[in-house]
Amino acid sequence: MGLVIDLDICVGCHACAVNCKEWNTGGHSAPLPDHDPYGADAWGVWFNRVHSFEAGEGADGRTVHFPKSCLHCEQPACVTVCPTGASYKRAEDGIVLVNADTCIGCKLCSWACPYGAREFDRDEGVMKKCTLCIDRIYNENLEESARVPACVSTCPVGARHFGDLGDAASPVSRLVAERGGYDLMPELGYQPVNKYLPPRAPKRHAGSTGSPAQLKPADEDLSGAGLMLRWVDRLLSR
Amino acid sequence: MHPAPSVILFTVLSGTGYGMLFLLGYGAATRLLPPDMRFGIAAFAMAIVFITVGLLASLFHLGHPERAWRALSQWRSSWLSREGLLAVATYLPTAPFAIAWSFFGLNAGIPAVSGAIAGLLAAATVFATSKIYATLKPIQQWHNSWVTPGYLVIALMSGALWLNVLLQWRGLSRPTIAFIAAGAAAVGLAIKICYWRSIDTTPARSTPESATGLGAIGRVRLLESPHTQDNYLLREMGYRVARKHSWRLRRIALSFGFFVPCVLAGLTAAFTGKLATWTALAAALSAGLGILVERWLFFAEARHTVTLYYGHRNS
Numbered sequence: 025m026g027l028v029i030d031l032d033i034c035v036g037c038h039a040c041a042v043n044c045k046e047w048n049t050g051g052h053s054a055p056l057p058d059h060d061p062y063g064a065d066a067w068g069v070w071f072n073r074v075h076s077f078e079a080g081e082g083a084d085g086r087t088v089h090f091p092k093s094c095l096h097c098e099q100p101a102c103v104t105v106c107p108t109g110a111s112y113k114r115a116e117d118g119i120v121l122v123n124a125d126t127c128i129g130c131k132l133c134s135w136a137c138p139y140g141a142r143e144f145d146r147d148e149g150v151m152k153k154c155t156l157c158i159d160r161i162y163n164e165n166l167e168e169s170a171r172v173p174a175c176v177s178t179c180p181v182g183a184r185h186f187g188d189l190g191d192a193a194s195p196v197s198r199l200v201a202e203r204g205g206y207d208l209m210p211e212l213g214y215q216p217v218n219k220y221l222p223p224r225a226p227k228r229h230a231g232s233t234g235s236p237a238q239l240k241p242a243d244e245d246l247s248g249a250g251l252m253l254r255w256v257d258r259l260l261s262r
Numbered sequence: 263m264h265p266a267p268s269v270i271l272f273t274v275l276s277g278t279g280y281g282m283l284f285l286l287g288y289g290a291a292t293r294l295l296p297p298d299m300r301f302g303i304a305a306f307a308m309a310i311v312f313i314t315v316g317l318l319a320s321l322f323h324l325g326h327p328e329r330a331w332r333a334l335s336q337w338r339s340s341w342l343s344r345e346g347l348l349a350v351a352t353y354l355p356t357a358p359f360a361i362a363w364s365f366f367g368l369n370a371g372i373p374a375v376s377g378a379i380a381g382l383l384a385a386a387t388v389f390a391t392s393k394i395y396a397t398l399k400p401i402q403q404w405h406n407s408w409v410t411p412g413y414l415v416i417a418l419m420s421g422a423l424w425l426n427v428l429l430q431w432r433g434l435s436r437p438t439i440a441f442i443a444a445g446a447a448a449v450g451l452a453i454k455i456c457y458w459r460s461i462d463t464t465p466a467r468s469t470p471e472s473a474t475g476l477g478a479i480g481r482v483r484l485l486e487s488p489h490t491q492d493n494y495l496l497r498e499m500g501y502r503v504a505r506k507h508s509w510r511l512r513r514i515a516l517s518f519g520f521f522v523p524c525v526l527a528g529l530t531a532a533f534t535g536k537l538a539t540w541t542a543l544a545a546a547l548s549a550g551l552g553i554l555v556e557r558w559l560f561f562a563e564a565r566h567t568v569t570l571y572y573g574h575r576n577s
Binding site: 031036038041064065066067068069070073074075076077078079080081084085086087088090092101103104105106107108109110126127128129130131132134135136137138139140143144145146148149150151206207208209210211212213220222223 | 263323324325326327329330332333334335336339340341342343346394397398399400401467468470471472473474475476477478479480481482483484485486487488489490491492493494495498499566567568571572
Protein backbone atom coordinates (compact mmCIF):
# COMPACT_ATOMS: atom_id res chain seq x y z
CA MET A 25 0.00 0.00 0.00
CA GLY A 26 1.23 3.49 -0.63
CA LEU A 27 0.68 7.01 -1.81
CA VAL A 28 0.88 8.70 -5.17
CA ILE A 29 1.53 12.43 -4.98
CA ASP A 30 0.73 14.63 -7.93
CA LEU A 31 3.23 17.49 -8.04
CA ASP A 32 1.28 19.06 -10.91
CA ILE A 33 -1.73 19.62 -8.69
CA CYS A 34 -0.30 20.28 -5.22
CA VAL A 35 -0.81 23.93 -4.28
CA GLY A 36 1.36 23.81 -1.15
CA CYS A 37 -1.44 24.58 1.32
CA HIS A 38 0.04 22.27 4.04
CA ALA A 39 -3.44 20.92 4.84
CA CYS A 40 -2.13 17.34 4.49
CA ALA A 41 0.65 18.05 6.98
CA VAL A 42 -1.75 19.66 9.44
CA ASN A 43 -4.38 16.93 9.21
CA CYS A 44 -1.64 14.29 9.51
CA LYS A 45 -0.46 15.92 12.71
CA GLU A 46 -4.01 16.27 13.98
CA TRP A 47 -4.94 12.64 13.35
CA ASN A 48 -1.69 11.08 14.45
CA THR A 49 -1.33 13.01 17.67
CA GLY A 50 -4.34 10.94 18.74
CA GLY A 51 -3.57 7.83 16.70
CA HIS A 52 -1.27 4.79 16.65
CA SER A 53 1.90 6.74 17.58
CA ALA A 54 0.22 9.34 19.79
CA PRO A 55 1.09 11.85 21.02
CA LEU A 56 3.25 13.78 18.59
CA PRO A 57 5.10 16.21 20.83
CA ASP A 58 5.29 19.95 20.45
CA HIS A 59 7.61 22.15 22.43
CA ASP A 60 7.22 25.90 22.62
CA PRO A 61 4.75 25.72 19.70
CA TYR A 62 4.02 29.44 19.62
CA GLY A 63 7.44 30.60 20.80
CA ALA A 64 10.65 31.55 19.08
CA ASP A 65 12.09 28.03 19.14
CA ALA A 66 9.18 25.82 18.15
CA TRP A 67 10.01 22.14 17.87
CA GLY A 68 7.80 19.16 17.19
CA VAL A 69 7.38 15.80 15.49
CA TRP A 70 5.56 15.73 12.16
CA PHE A 71 5.16 12.79 9.79
CA ASN A 72 4.50 14.84 6.70
CA ARG A 73 6.21 18.05 5.64
CA VAL A 74 5.62 20.22 2.58
CA HIS A 75 8.73 21.66 0.94
CA SER A 76 8.51 24.22 -1.86
CA PHE A 77 11.08 24.20 -4.63
CA GLU A 78 11.88 26.19 -7.72
CA ALA A 79 13.12 24.20 -10.69
CA GLY A 80 14.53 25.62 -13.91
CA GLU A 81 15.09 29.24 -14.94
CA GLY A 82 12.97 32.11 -16.25
CA ALA A 83 9.84 31.33 -18.24
CA ASP A 84 10.72 27.62 -18.14
CA GLY A 85 11.04 27.65 -14.36
CA ARG A 86 8.41 26.11 -12.12
CA THR A 87 7.44 26.43 -8.51
CA VAL A 88 6.74 22.94 -7.21
CA HIS A 89 5.20 22.19 -3.83
CA PHE A 90 6.55 18.92 -2.57
CA PRO A 91 4.91 16.98 0.29
CA LYS A 92 7.22 14.36 1.76
CA SER A 93 6.45 11.56 4.20
CA CYS A 94 7.61 7.97 4.67
CA LEU A 95 7.85 6.24 1.29
CA HIS A 96 7.45 2.72 2.79
CA CYS A 97 10.41 1.45 0.74
CA GLU A 98 10.73 -2.07 -0.66
CA GLN A 99 14.35 -2.03 0.59
CA PRO A 100 13.97 -0.21 3.91
CA ALA A 101 17.45 0.17 5.39
CA CYS A 102 15.75 1.74 8.44
CA VAL A 103 14.45 -1.76 9.19
CA THR A 104 17.64 -3.72 8.54
CA VAL A 105 19.86 -1.41 10.64
CA CYS A 106 17.50 -1.54 13.64
CA PRO A 107 19.34 -3.48 16.37
CA THR A 108 16.20 -4.42 18.32
CA GLY A 109 13.70 -5.34 15.62
CA ALA A 110 11.47 -2.45 16.73
CA SER A 111 11.46 -1.20 13.14
CA TYR A 112 9.63 -3.57 10.85
CA LYS A 113 7.93 -3.80 7.48
CA ARG A 114 4.65 -5.65 7.46
CA ALA A 115 4.47 -8.56 5.05
CA GLU A 116 0.76 -8.15 4.34
CA ASP A 117 0.68 -4.52 3.19
CA GLY A 118 4.31 -3.35 3.14
CA ILE A 119 3.75 -0.63 5.73
CA VAL A 120 6.90 0.26 7.70
CA LEU A 121 6.22 0.74 11.41
CA VAL A 122 8.03 1.23 14.72
CA ASN A 123 7.19 -0.72 17.87
CA ALA A 124 7.43 1.99 20.52
CA ASP A 125 7.67 -0.63 23.28
CA THR A 126 10.94 -2.10 22.03
CA CYS A 127 12.59 0.93 20.37
CA ILE A 128 15.72 1.95 22.29
CA GLY A 129 15.96 5.36 20.61
CA CYS A 130 19.40 4.83 19.05
CA LYS A 131 18.34 6.95 16.05
CA LEU A 132 20.28 4.78 13.60
CA CYS A 133 17.13 4.23 11.50
CA SER A 134 16.85 7.98 10.96
CA TRP A 135 20.45 8.02 9.73
CA ALA A 136 19.71 5.11 7.38
CA CYS A 137 16.68 6.84 5.82
CA PRO A 138 17.76 9.03 2.88
CA TYR A 139 14.41 10.83 2.84
CA GLY A 140 14.15 12.09 6.42
CA ALA A 141 10.95 10.18 7.07
CA ARG A 142 11.65 9.50 10.75
CA GLU A 143 11.60 11.97 13.58
CA PHE A 144 12.74 11.33 17.13
CA ASP A 145 10.30 11.93 19.98
CA ARG A 146 12.58 13.15 22.74
CA ASP A 147 9.77 13.07 25.31
CA GLU A 148 9.21 9.36 24.89
CA GLY A 149 12.76 8.53 23.75
CA VAL A 150 11.57 6.60 20.71
CA MET A 151 11.51 7.10 16.96
CA LYS A 152 8.24 7.96 15.26
CA LYS A 153 7.12 7.90 11.67
CA CYS A 154 4.24 7.86 9.20
CA THR A 155 2.05 4.78 9.73
CA LEU A 156 0.14 5.29 6.48
CA CYS A 157 -2.71 5.80 8.96
CA ILE A 158 -3.13 2.09 9.74
CA ASP A 159 -5.67 3.28 12.30
CA ARG A 160 -7.81 4.78 9.51
CA ILE A 161 -7.35 2.57 6.48
CA TYR A 162 -8.50 -0.59 8.31
CA ASN A 163 -10.84 1.21 10.71
CA GLU A 164 -14.31 -0.29 10.44
CA ASN A 165 -15.74 2.45 12.65
CA LEU A 166 -15.16 4.87 9.81
CA GLU A 167 -17.28 5.04 6.70
CA GLU A 168 -15.67 3.14 3.87
CA SER A 169 -14.97 6.31 1.91
CA ALA A 170 -13.05 7.72 4.90
CA ARG A 171 -10.71 4.71 5.14
CA VAL A 172 -7.79 6.52 3.57
CA PRO A 173 -4.79 8.22 5.21
CA ALA A 174 -5.57 11.58 6.82
CA CYS A 175 -3.38 13.43 4.32
CA VAL A 176 -5.33 11.97 1.40
CA SER A 177 -8.75 12.62 2.93
CA THR A 178 -7.99 16.28 3.54
CA CYS A 179 -6.23 17.30 0.33
CA PRO A 180 -8.52 20.01 -1.13
CA VAL A 181 -7.21 19.63 -4.68
CA GLY A 182 -6.96 15.86 -5.00
CA ALA A 183 -3.18 15.83 -5.30
CA ARG A 184 -2.82 12.74 -3.12
CA HIS A 185 -3.91 9.22 -4.01
CA PHE A 186 -3.88 6.10 -1.87
CA GLY A 187 -4.03 2.54 -3.03
CA ASP A 188 -2.36 -0.78 -3.73
CA LEU A 189 0.80 -0.08 -5.69
CA GLY A 190 1.66 -3.77 -5.62
CA ASP A 191 -1.30 -4.46 -7.93
CA ALA A 192 -0.49 -3.32 -11.47
CA ALA A 193 -4.21 -3.05 -12.29
CA SER A 194 -5.12 -0.79 -9.36
CA PRO A 195 -6.19 2.79 -10.12
CA VAL A 196 -3.04 4.20 -8.46
CA SER A 197 -0.75 1.90 -10.44
CA ARG A 198 -2.50 2.89 -13.66
CA LEU A 199 -2.14 6.55 -12.73
CA VAL A 200 1.60 6.05 -12.16
CA ALA A 201 1.94 4.30 -15.50
CA GLU A 202 -0.03 7.00 -17.38
CA ARG A 203 1.68 9.99 -15.85
CA GLY A 204 5.24 8.65 -15.61
CA GLY A 205 5.32 8.42 -11.82
CA TYR A 206 8.82 8.11 -10.43
CA ASP A 207 10.91 7.19 -7.37
CA LEU A 208 12.86 9.68 -5.26
CA MET A 209 16.64 9.10 -5.27
CA PRO A 210 16.42 5.87 -7.28
CA GLU A 211 20.24 5.78 -7.32
CA LEU A 212 20.29 4.66 -3.68
CA GLY A 213 18.26 1.52 -4.42
CA TYR A 214 15.69 1.82 -1.61
CA GLN A 215 12.85 1.24 -4.11
CA PRO A 216 10.26 3.50 -2.47
CA VAL A 217 6.64 2.37 -2.79
CA ASN A 218 5.26 5.92 -2.83
CA LYS A 219 5.45 7.53 -6.25
CA TYR A 220 5.53 11.14 -7.40
CA LEU A 221 3.82 12.36 -10.55
CA PRO A 222 5.83 15.05 -12.36
CA PRO A 223 4.40 18.50 -13.14
CA ARG A 224 2.83 18.53 -16.61
CA ALA A 225 4.57 20.51 -19.36
CA PRO A 226 3.55 24.19 -19.30
CA LYS A 227 0.93 25.22 -21.88
CA ARG A 228 2.30 27.52 -24.58
CA HIS A 229 -0.94 27.79 -26.55
CA ALA A 230 -4.41 28.74 -25.49
CA GLY A 231 -5.88 25.62 -27.04
CA SER A 232 -9.32 25.40 -28.61
CA THR A 233 -10.85 28.59 -27.19
CA GLY A 234 -9.58 30.72 -30.05
CA SER A 235 -7.90 33.18 -27.71
CA PRO A 236 -4.48 34.49 -28.61
CA ALA A 237 -1.65 32.80 -26.71
CA GLN A 238 -0.41 36.19 -25.59
CA LEU A 239 -2.24 39.49 -25.39
CA LYS A 240 -0.92 42.36 -27.54
CA PRO A 241 -0.64 45.93 -26.21
CA ALA A 242 -3.48 47.93 -27.73
CA ASP A 243 -1.96 51.41 -27.51
CA GLU A 244 1.08 51.31 -29.76
CA ASP A 245 -0.53 52.64 -32.95
CA LEU A 246 -1.46 56.34 -32.67
CA SER A 247 -1.96 57.03 -36.39
CA GLY A 248 -5.76 57.20 -36.06
CA ALA A 249 -5.68 59.49 -33.05
CA GLY A 250 -6.35 63.18 -33.25
CA LEU A 251 -3.94 66.02 -32.47
CA MET A 252 -5.21 66.43 -28.92
CA LEU A 253 -4.81 62.73 -28.06
CA ARG A 254 -1.31 62.57 -29.57
CA TRP A 255 -0.37 65.61 -27.50
CA VAL A 256 -1.76 64.00 -24.32
CA ASP A 257 0.12 60.79 -25.18
CA ARG A 258 3.38 62.71 -25.57
CA LEU A 259 2.78 64.50 -22.29
CA LEU A 260 2.05 61.27 -20.41
CA SER A 261 4.89 59.33 -22.07
CA ARG A 262 7.51 61.82 -20.91
CA MET B 263 25.95 14.91 10.83
CA HIS B 264 25.72 16.22 14.37
CA PRO B 265 28.95 15.29 16.19
CA ALA B 266 27.43 13.88 19.39
CA PRO B 267 30.06 13.84 22.18
CA SER B 268 28.80 10.50 23.47
CA VAL B 269 29.38 8.73 20.17
CA ILE B 270 32.75 10.41 19.58
CA LEU B 271 33.88 9.42 23.06
CA PHE B 272 32.57 5.90 22.59
CA THR B 273 34.34 5.22 19.29
CA VAL B 274 37.65 6.77 20.41
CA LEU B 275 37.80 5.23 23.88
CA SER B 276 36.50 1.78 23.06
CA GLY B 277 38.60 1.72 19.89
CA THR B 278 41.70 2.35 22.02
CA GLY B 279 40.66 -0.33 24.52
CA TYR B 280 40.01 -2.91 21.80
CA GLY B 281 43.34 -2.04 20.17
CA MET B 282 45.09 -2.74 23.50
CA LEU B 283 43.18 -5.98 23.98
CA PHE B 284 44.02 -7.13 20.46
CA LEU B 285 47.73 -6.56 21.04
CA LEU B 286 47.60 -8.09 24.53
CA GLY B 287 45.89 -11.20 23.19
CA TYR B 288 48.36 -11.80 20.39
CA GLY B 289 51.36 -10.36 22.28
CA ALA B 290 50.80 -12.89 25.05
CA ALA B 291 50.17 -15.84 22.75
CA THR B 292 53.34 -15.12 20.76
CA ARG B 293 55.31 -14.28 23.92
CA LEU B 294 56.07 -10.86 22.55
CA LEU B 295 54.76 -9.33 25.77
CA PRO B 296 56.35 -10.34 29.07
CA PRO B 297 54.03 -11.82 31.73
CA ASP B 298 54.57 -9.13 34.33
CA MET B 299 51.96 -8.78 37.04
CA ARG B 300 51.96 -5.02 37.36
CA PHE B 301 52.09 -4.48 33.62
CA GLY B 302 49.34 -7.06 33.13
CA ILE B 303 47.03 -5.56 35.74
CA ALA B 304 47.61 -2.01 34.49
CA ALA B 305 47.21 -2.94 30.82
CA PHE B 306 44.01 -4.99 31.30
CA ALA B 307 42.53 -2.48 33.70
CA MET B 308 43.18 0.33 31.26
CA ALA B 309 41.81 -1.60 28.26
CA ILE B 310 38.68 -2.70 30.13
CA VAL B 311 38.08 0.78 31.57
CA PHE B 312 38.44 2.37 28.11
CA ILE B 313 36.07 -0.19 26.57
CA THR B 314 33.53 -0.03 29.37
CA VAL B 315 33.49 3.76 29.71
CA GLY B 316 33.14 3.97 25.92
CA LEU B 317 30.24 1.53 25.89
CA LEU B 318 28.53 3.38 28.74
CA ALA B 319 29.03 6.68 26.91
CA SER B 320 27.29 5.18 23.88
CA LEU B 321 24.34 4.24 26.10
CA PHE B 322 23.80 7.92 26.91
CA HIS B 323 23.09 8.38 23.23
CA LEU B 324 20.00 6.16 23.58
CA GLY B 325 16.45 7.31 24.27
CA HIS B 326 15.90 4.17 26.38
CA PRO B 327 19.21 2.94 27.85
CA GLU B 328 17.34 0.41 30.03
CA ARG B 329 16.22 -1.42 26.89
CA ALA B 330 19.76 -1.69 25.51
CA TRP B 331 19.76 -5.47 25.93
CA ARG B 332 17.23 -5.69 23.12
CA ALA B 333 19.93 -4.47 20.75
CA LEU B 334 21.58 -7.90 20.88
CA SER B 335 18.74 -9.54 18.97
CA GLN B 336 19.03 -8.45 15.32
CA TRP B 337 22.57 -9.63 14.53
CA ARG B 338 21.42 -11.19 11.29
CA SER B 339 20.86 -7.80 9.64
CA SER B 340 22.10 -4.98 11.87
CA TRP B 341 25.76 -4.03 12.28
CA LEU B 342 24.84 -2.15 15.45
CA SER B 343 23.43 -5.35 16.90
CA ARG B 344 26.53 -7.29 15.79
CA GLU B 345 28.73 -4.67 17.41
CA GLY B 346 26.79 -5.01 20.66
CA LEU B 347 27.03 -8.80 20.65
CA LEU B 348 30.74 -8.75 19.83
CA ALA B 349 31.37 -6.13 22.52
CA VAL B 350 29.67 -8.30 25.14
CA ALA B 351 31.31 -11.48 23.82
CA THR B 352 34.77 -9.91 24.03
CA TYR B 353 34.48 -9.69 27.82
CA LEU B 354 34.07 -13.45 28.19
CA PRO B 355 37.48 -14.76 27.03
CA THR B 356 39.17 -11.59 28.31
CA ALA B 357 38.41 -12.38 31.96
CA PRO B 358 40.17 -15.79 32.24
CA PHE B 359 42.97 -14.64 29.97
CA ALA B 360 43.63 -11.48 31.99
CA ILE B 361 43.67 -13.35 35.32
CA ALA B 362 45.79 -16.28 34.15
CA TRP B 363 48.32 -14.12 32.35
CA SER B 364 48.62 -11.26 34.84
CA PHE B 365 48.56 -13.20 38.10
CA PHE B 366 49.98 -16.57 37.15
CA GLY B 367 52.17 -15.66 34.19
CA LEU B 368 50.52 -18.31 32.02
CA ASN B 369 51.00 -17.59 28.34
CA ALA B 370 50.38 -21.03 26.87
CA GLY B 371 47.48 -23.44 26.62
CA ILE B 372 43.98 -22.24 27.48
CA PRO B 373 44.99 -18.70 28.60
CA ALA B 374 46.87 -18.16 25.33
CA VAL B 375 43.95 -19.47 23.29
CA SER B 376 41.43 -17.33 25.18
CA GLY B 377 43.76 -14.35 24.71
CA ALA B 378 43.87 -14.94 20.98
CA ILE B 379 40.06 -15.26 20.90
CA ALA B 380 39.71 -12.03 22.91
CA GLY B 381 42.04 -10.30 20.43
CA LEU B 382 40.02 -11.57 17.49
CA LEU B 383 36.73 -10.47 19.05
CA ALA B 384 38.23 -7.06 19.88
CA ALA B 385 39.23 -6.55 16.26
CA ALA B 386 35.83 -7.80 15.09
CA THR B 387 34.07 -5.31 17.38
CA VAL B 388 35.96 -2.37 15.87
CA PHE B 389 35.22 -3.78 12.42
CA ALA B 390 31.51 -3.90 13.27
CA THR B 391 31.62 -0.31 14.57
CA SER B 392 33.09 0.87 11.30
CA LYS B 393 30.49 -1.07 9.30
CA ILE B 394 27.65 0.72 11.10
CA TYR B 395 28.85 3.88 9.38
CA ALA B 396 30.24 2.42 6.16
CA THR B 397 26.95 0.74 5.23
CA LEU B 398 24.84 3.92 5.46
CA LYS B 399 24.19 4.85 1.85
CA PRO B 400 22.54 8.23 2.54
CA ILE B 401 25.87 9.52 3.90
CA GLN B 402 28.40 9.44 1.10
CA GLN B 403 31.30 10.48 3.35
CA TRP B 404 30.72 7.32 5.42
CA HIS B 405 29.74 4.96 2.61
CA ASN B 406 33.39 4.99 1.61
CA SER B 407 35.91 2.16 1.38
CA TRP B 408 38.50 4.06 3.48
CA VAL B 409 36.25 4.17 6.56
CA THR B 410 36.76 0.59 7.81
CA PRO B 411 40.57 0.56 7.31
CA GLY B 412 40.69 3.91 9.12
CA TYR B 413 38.79 2.64 12.17
CA LEU B 414 40.89 -0.54 12.39
CA VAL B 415 44.27 1.16 12.02
CA ILE B 416 43.41 3.96 14.44
CA ALA B 417 42.33 1.41 17.06
CA LEU B 418 45.55 -0.55 16.56
CA MET B 419 47.67 2.60 16.75
CA SER B 420 45.96 3.95 19.88
CA GLY B 421 46.21 0.56 21.61
CA ALA B 422 49.88 0.15 20.73
CA LEU B 423 50.69 3.67 21.93
CA TRP B 424 49.17 3.06 25.38
CA LEU B 425 50.75 -0.37 25.73
CA ASN B 426 54.06 1.27 24.86
CA VAL B 427 53.51 3.75 27.70
CA LEU B 428 52.89 0.94 30.19
CA LEU B 429 55.83 -1.14 28.94
CA GLN B 430 58.20 1.82 29.20
CA TRP B 431 56.85 2.63 32.64
CA ARG B 432 57.65 -0.91 33.82
CA GLY B 433 61.06 -0.80 32.12
CA LEU B 434 60.02 -3.65 29.83
CA SER B 435 60.67 -1.84 26.58
CA ARG B 436 59.55 -3.86 23.56
CA PRO B 437 60.68 -2.12 20.36
CA THR B 438 58.19 -4.24 18.37
CA ILE B 439 55.26 -2.54 20.13
CA ALA B 440 56.82 0.89 19.54
CA PHE B 441 57.29 0.03 15.86
CA ILE B 442 53.72 -1.30 15.55
CA ALA B 443 52.51 2.03 16.97
CA ALA B 444 54.73 4.08 14.66
CA GLY B 445 53.86 1.91 11.66
CA ALA B 446 50.11 2.09 12.36
CA ALA B 447 50.40 5.87 12.72
CA ALA B 448 52.14 6.12 9.34
CA VAL B 449 49.51 3.89 7.69
CA GLY B 450 46.74 5.80 9.47
CA LEU B 451 48.14 9.07 8.15
CA ALA B 452 48.09 7.70 4.61
CA ILE B 453 44.56 6.30 5.01
CA LYS B 454 43.17 9.61 6.28
CA ILE B 455 44.81 11.54 3.44
CA CYS B 456 43.32 9.07 0.94
CA TYR B 457 39.94 9.30 2.71
CA TRP B 458 39.85 13.09 2.57
CA ARG B 459 41.02 13.13 -1.03
CA SER B 460 38.28 10.62 -1.84
CA ILE B 461 35.44 12.58 -0.20
CA ASP B 462 36.71 15.87 -1.68
CA THR B 463 36.88 14.61 -5.24
CA THR B 464 33.93 12.18 -5.48
CA PRO B 465 30.93 13.99 -6.97
CA ALA B 466 27.75 13.79 -4.92
CA ARG B 467 25.74 10.73 -5.89
CA SER B 468 22.45 12.33 -4.92
CA THR B 469 21.45 15.90 -5.72
CA PRO B 470 18.42 18.12 -5.10
CA GLU B 471 17.42 17.11 -8.65
CA SER B 472 17.48 13.36 -7.92
CA ALA B 473 15.97 13.88 -4.46
CA THR B 474 12.93 15.67 -5.90
CA GLY B 475 12.90 14.10 -9.37
CA LEU B 476 12.52 17.60 -10.82
CA GLY B 477 15.87 17.62 -12.63
CA ALA B 478 14.13 17.36 -16.01
CA ILE B 479 12.79 20.89 -15.50
CA GLY B 480 16.15 22.32 -14.49
CA ARG B 481 18.30 23.08 -11.51
CA VAL B 482 16.34 22.68 -8.25
CA ARG B 483 16.55 25.12 -5.35
CA LEU B 484 14.58 25.50 -2.15
CA LEU B 485 11.97 28.23 -2.25
CA GLU B 486 10.38 27.67 1.14
CA SER B 487 11.32 25.36 3.97
CA PRO B 488 8.45 23.32 5.45
CA HIS B 489 9.12 24.80 8.88
CA THR B 490 10.57 28.00 10.28
CA GLN B 491 12.69 26.43 13.05
CA ASP B 492 15.12 23.53 12.91
CA ASN B 493 13.42 20.18 13.38
CA TYR B 494 14.93 16.87 14.54
CA LEU B 495 16.22 16.13 11.06
CA LEU B 496 18.17 19.38 10.77
CA ARG B 497 19.51 19.20 14.33
CA GLU B 498 20.65 15.62 13.91
CA MET B 499 21.71 15.61 10.27
CA GLY B 500 21.97 19.20 9.13
CA TYR B 501 25.23 19.93 10.94
CA ARG B 502 27.80 21.63 8.71
CA VAL B 503 31.38 22.64 9.41
CA ALA B 504 32.82 25.58 7.52
CA ARG B 505 35.35 24.49 4.93
CA LYS B 506 38.12 26.73 6.27
CA HIS B 507 37.67 25.27 9.77
CA SER B 508 37.54 21.84 8.29
CA TRP B 509 40.94 22.30 6.65
CA ARG B 510 42.52 23.58 9.86
CA LEU B 511 41.06 20.70 11.87
CA ARG B 512 42.26 18.17 9.30
CA ARG B 513 45.78 19.49 9.71
CA ILE B 514 45.46 19.26 13.51
CA ALA B 515 44.15 15.69 13.24
CA LEU B 516 46.95 14.62 10.89
CA SER B 517 49.69 16.30 12.94
CA PHE B 518 48.63 15.37 16.47
CA GLY B 519 46.79 12.17 15.61
CA PHE B 520 49.37 10.53 13.37
CA PHE B 521 52.57 12.45 12.59
CA VAL B 522 53.66 13.34 16.15
CA PRO B 523 52.80 9.87 17.58
CA CYS B 524 54.63 8.20 14.69
CA VAL B 525 57.85 10.13 15.38
CA LEU B 526 57.64 9.96 19.17
CA ALA B 527 56.74 6.26 19.28
CA GLY B 528 59.67 5.53 16.97
CA LEU B 529 61.98 7.49 19.28
CA THR B 530 60.90 5.52 22.35
CA ALA B 531 62.58 2.47 20.83
CA ALA B 532 65.87 4.36 21.03
CA PHE B 533 65.31 5.98 24.42
CA THR B 534 65.52 4.36 27.85
CA GLY B 535 64.29 5.08 31.36
CA LYS B 536 62.07 8.03 32.20
CA LEU B 537 62.76 9.79 28.93
CA ALA B 538 61.27 6.81 27.08
CA THR B 539 58.22 6.74 29.39
CA TRP B 540 57.51 10.45 29.01
CA THR B 541 58.05 10.31 25.26
CA ALA B 542 55.67 7.35 25.00
CA LEU B 543 53.11 9.20 27.12
CA ALA B 544 53.42 12.32 24.97
CA ALA B 545 52.87 10.16 21.87
CA ALA B 546 49.74 8.57 23.34
CA LEU B 547 48.24 11.86 24.57
CA SER B 548 48.96 13.59 21.28
CA ALA B 549 47.24 10.75 19.42
CA GLY B 550 44.28 10.92 21.78
CA LEU B 551 43.78 14.61 21.06
CA GLY B 552 44.31 14.18 17.33
CA ILE B 553 41.92 11.22 17.10
CA LEU B 554 39.20 13.11 18.99
CA VAL B 555 39.50 15.84 16.35
CA GLU B 556 39.56 13.21 13.59
CA ARG B 557 36.41 11.57 14.94
CA TRP B 558 34.67 14.93 15.40
CA LEU B 559 35.43 15.70 11.75
CA PHE B 560 34.21 12.26 10.71
CA PHE B 561 30.76 13.35 11.89
CA ALA B 562 30.90 17.06 11.13
CA GLU B 563 32.02 16.54 7.53
CA ALA B 564 29.43 13.85 6.83
CA ARG B 565 26.45 15.09 4.85
CA HIS B 566 23.13 13.32 4.85
CA THR B 567 20.88 13.24 1.79
CA VAL B 568 17.94 14.62 3.82
CA THR B 569 19.68 18.03 3.69
CA LEU B 570 19.08 18.01 -0.08
CA TYR B 571 15.43 18.71 0.75
CA TYR B 572 16.52 21.78 2.72
CA GLY B 573 18.44 23.59 -0.01
CA HIS B 574 21.87 22.04 0.55
CA ARG B 575 23.94 20.73 -2.29
CA ASN B 576 26.24 18.03 -0.94
CA SER B 577 29.25 18.42 -3.16
